[in-house]
Amino acid sequence: MSKICEVCGKKPFCGNQISHSGKRSSRWWYPNIQRVRVRLSNGEVRRIKVCTRCLKAGKVQKAVS
Numbered sequence: 001m002s003k004i005c006e007v008c009g010k011k012p013f014c015g016n017q018i019s020h021s022g023k024r025s026s027r028w029w030y031p032n033i034q035r036v037r038v039r040l041s042n043g044e045v046r047r048i049k050v051c052t053r054c055l056k057a058g059k060v061q062k063a064v065s
Contacts, residue, residue: 015029037063
């Protein structure tokens with residue numbers, strides 16, 4: 001399953017985890033992606049992957065079942 005928001009395009013990014021001693025190891029940060037039923041602009045209801053930031057901002061209208 002891809003971890004990309006279909007609204008804003010937010011996706012995972014990598015960097016370094018730095019321990020107390022300064023040793024570095026690579027790690028990934030993933031966006032909080034949820035699969036939600038959304039009403040699209042043409043009235044169609046579809047399941048899409050949306051990050052919680054877009055849900056909270058109201059960029060998508062959730063479909064009521």
